[in-house]
Amino acid sequence: xxxxxxxKGKSGKGGRSGTATDRLQRLLALVPYVVSREVVGLADTAExxxxxxxxxxxxxxxxxxxxLRSPDPYCPIDLSYEGGEIVVSEAESMDRPLRLGTDExxxxxxxxxxxxxxxxxxxxxxxxxTIAKLEAAAGEAAAASAHVSVHMDGxxxxxxxxxxxxxxxxxxxxxxxxxxxxxxxxxxxDVDPMRLLVVEGRAYLEAWCLRAEAVRLFRLDRVIGLxxxxxxxxxxxxxRGVDVDSGQLFRPSPQDMMVELELAQAGHWVxxxxxxxxxxxxxxxxxxxxxRTPDTEWVRRLxxxxxxxxxxxxxxxxxxxxxxxxxxxxxxxx
Amino acid sequence: MSRQKTExxxxxxxxxxxxxxxxxxxxxRDAVPGYPDxxxxxxxxxxxxxxxxxELGIPLETGTNNPDEETGYRISRQAYELPEIVLxxxxxxxxxxxxxxxxxxxxxxxxxxxxxxxxxAGIDAEETTQPGIEPRLQTGEAAFGPLxxxxxxxxxxxxxxVAAGRTTPQTRNLEPWGVVNRHGRWYVAGFDRDxxxxxxxxxxxxxxxxxxxxxxGSVVVPxxxxxxxxxxxxxxxxxxxxxxxxxxxSGTGVGLRRRATSDEPAGQDGWDLVRAPFSDAGxxxxxxASFGADVVVIEPVDLREAVIRRLKGALA
Numbered sequence: 001x002x003x004x005x006x007x008k009g010k011s012g013k014g015g016r017s018g019t020a021t022d023r024l025q026r027l028l029a030l031v032p033y034v035v036s037r038e039v040v041g042l043a044d045t046a047e048x049x050x051x052x053x054x055x056x057x058x059x060x061x062x063x064x065x066x067x068l069r070s071p072d073p074y075c076p077i078d079l080s081y082e083g084g085e086i087v088v089s090e091a092e093s094m095d096r097p098l099r100l101g102t103d104e105x106x107x108x109x110x111x112x113x114x115x116x117x118x119x120x121x122x123x124x125x126x127x128x129x130t131i132a133k134l135e136a137a138a139g140e141a142a143a144a145s146a147h148v149s150v151h152m153d154g155x156x157x158x159x160x161x162x163x164x165x166x167x168x169x170x171x172x173x174x175x176x177x178x179x180x181x182x183x184x185x186x187x188x189x190d191v192d193p194m195r196l197l198v199v200e201g202r203a204y205l206e207a208w209c210l211r212a213e214a215v216r217l218f219r220l221d222r223v224i225g226l227x228x229x230x231x232x233x234x235x236x237x238x239x240r241g242v243d244v245d246s247g248q249l250f251r252p253s254p255q256d257m258m259v260e261l262e263l264a265q266a267g268h269w270v271x272x273x274x275x276x277x278x279x280x281x282x283x284x285x286x287x288x289x290x291x292r293t294p295d296t297e298w299v300r301r302l303x304x305x306x307x308x309x310x311x312x313x314x315x316x317x318x319x320x321x322x323x324x325x326x327x328x329x330x331x332x333x334x
Numbered sequence: 335m336s337r338q339k340t341e342x343x344x345x346x347x348x349x350x351x352x353x354x355x356x357x358x359x360x361x362x363r364d365a366v367p368g369y370p371d372x373x374x375x376x377x378x379x380x381x382x383x384x385x386x387x388x389e390l391g392i393p394l395e396t397g398t399n400n401p402d403e404e405t406g407y408r409i410s411r412q413a414y415e416l417p418e419i420v421l422x423x424x425x426x427x428x429x430x431x432x433x434x435x436x437x438x439x440x441x442x443x444x445x446x447x448x449x450x451x452x453x454x455a456g457i458d459a460e461e462t463t464q465p466g467i468e469p470r471l472q473t474g475e476a477a478f479g480p481l482x483x484x485x486x487x488x489x490x491x492x493x494x495x496v497a498a499g500r501t502t503p504q505t506r507n508l509e510p511w512g513v514v515n516r517h518g519r520w521y522v523a524g525f526d527r528d529x530x531x532x533x534x535x536x537x538x539x540x541x542x543x544x545x546x547x548x549x550x551g552s553v554v555v556p557x558x559x560x561x562x563x564x565x566x567x568x569x570x571x572x573x574x575x576x577x578x579x580x581x582x583x584s585g586t587g588v589g590l591r592r593r594a595t596s597d598e599p600a601g602q603d604g605w606d607l608v609r610a611p612f613s614d615a616g617x618x619x620x621x622x623a624s625f626g627a628d629v630v631v632i633e634p635v636d637l638r639e640a641v642i643r644r645l646k647g648a649l650a
Contacts, residue, residue: 020343023340024340024343024344027340027344029453029454030454032455036456037456049450062341062344066348068345068348069366070364076352093352096411096415096455097451097454098391098415098451099451100416100451101390101448103448104448105448106486107441107448108432108448110471111432111434111435112432114432114435114469114471115428115431115432115469123427123428126424126425126428134429137416137417137419146512147485147511147555147561148514149512149514149515150514151514151517151562179589184586184588184589184625185588186588193466195467197467197470198470199472201517265500265501281501300626301624304623304626304645304648305621305644306620306647307620307623307645307647308648309647311648322648323648326626326646326648326649327649329623329626329627330649332630333638
């Protein structure tokens with residue numbers, strides 16, 4: 001048996017109707033959804049299930065039309081949606097939702113435990129209580145979630161994260177001392193915080209940088225110092241947050257320079273670590289990668305750190321600069 | 335998508351939920367509209383329906399009401415129903431945020447489906463963001479889906495793996511014990527059948543398809559296994575911490591100074607003497623080399639030599 005790589009497994013979609021079983025899941029949830037709220041509006045319910053009102057009405061009709069023929073014919077479900085309000089008056093043993101499946105319980109529990117790992121703004125007590133209640137309600141389905149664990153990069157100081165969260169909550173301007181490793185510089189700047197992002201195990205502050213006059217991401221583990229200013233944050237209306245779901249936080253700009261490196265096997269991590277425009281296998285364990293960058297200084301630093309495991313091959317002036325850097329450094333050991 | 339099929343499956347569920355007794359296949363056919371008249375065609379369709387209902391997690395039990403009867407089916411309400419769960423508003427809020435963590439990742443559909451059931455239980459939780467925080471788990475690695483299924487269902491797998499320092503994949507046979515996300519990367523830990531010991535694999539280095547090599551339930555996770563500890567140990571750098579003595583040009587080496595235990599001017603020549611702890615000499619030498627002519631290692635000797643080797647490598 002081969003599981004197709006990247007298969008979606010048997011995770012029910014819940015929302016939009018796709019297959020017959022997707023719709024069945026929705027129908028089974030719809031009755032208890034209404035029953036537990038006694039009376040609900042058509043529009044609100046359609047929104048909650050992510051479907052149109054017409055689709056919802058079709059679902060309700062299908063439920064209402066269920067007819068069992070034997071031993072005596074009867075209709076087990078009675079409901080109405082007159083005047084835009086749904087009322088279920090007869091729901092025969094369907095008034096509770098189906099138990100959580102293993103995937104469902106695991107997805108929610110792993111998500112909750114990940115939130116509990118984050119220092120800062122999370123309501124820890126609420127997380128603990130929710131995890132306990134969900135584990136109890138999921139029963140056996142919760143067990144598999146113990147086989148998935150998520151651990152964040154612990155290097156971002158908890159106090160920085162808490163301060164950032166406080167700045168976002170109070171909508172206050174922040175002063176940042178921020179380390180830029182590519183230039184080995186501690187920079188000072190004022191920013192208006194937007195969001196705290198946690199992506200690929202790292203925490204970032206997304207903020208409007210008054211110096212760059214643009215939205216910038218700041219890795220919290222590179223924040224050297226932080227102060228909340230007594231100035232309200234004024235994020236310009238045109239400021240757009242990054243799309244955390246695009247799979248690429250940092251988009252190279254078309255003005256960036258193209259740099260080509262040849263990597264030995266031990267330097268192959270570069271291709272995994274940085275978004276590369278091109279990765280070519282040169283055989284015998286060697287790889288050629290092309291990176292886009294606005295700043296050549298970090299490439300010089302990268303090349304020094306790679307030593308014989310990687311070499312800048314283009315542009316040639318950058319390759320020469322690396323050699324000069326290395327020669328100057330070696331002279332200090334002579 | 336078939337409307338008749340949805341109607342039929344729905345009727346089967348309602349029919350079995352409302353009956354306390356086991357119903358035989360024939361009784362179900364009599365009660366539920368939509369099955370074909372031919373008994374063989376009915377049997378085939380009913381078999382498929384049973385599979386689909388079970389895949390949705392509907393606990394379809396088989397048994398008899400008394401020993402001399404034909405085998406029948408029932409759905410016990412106790413096994414079917416989500417137990418009572420009530421969440422306070424702050425709990426519902428974190429639940430909505432937790433469901434969002436998987437957005438567009440492998441278990442996004444499962445998270446949404448689970449949230450829907452909880453909302454159907456009367457909980458007002460929405461998959462909306464709390465102002466100002468967006469946590470995400472990515473599952474860009476293609477192997478995540480099949481490996482999660484293997485771990486969930488306790489099935490052994492085999493896959494092609496490009497180990498560090500290699501370029502071609504080798505087939506590995508693994509009894510997976512768990513998947514771990516550490517610092518944003520996914521790993522699978524388990525018992526490597528070929529090596530005869532516990533091993534850790536990085537999902538991004540798995541090439542091609544993951545193949546199940548045994549039935550569900552055939553992997554036994556040893557008592558007391560903590561896959562996170564296993565991955566952490568595999569990932570960990572040497573724990574012994576030493577101190578490096580560095581000369582750093584004044585106003586430079588900011589990154590190195592951030593970890594310093596002492597940092598003072600060394601005479602009047604524009605250099606400072608910095609002491610800083612390190613554990614992995616190879617990694618630290620690479621890092622120091624990246625500062626070029628702004629840093630000189632005084633001690634220890636092995637670190638100093640490693641930096642010189644790096645720099646010579648960059649020069650050649």
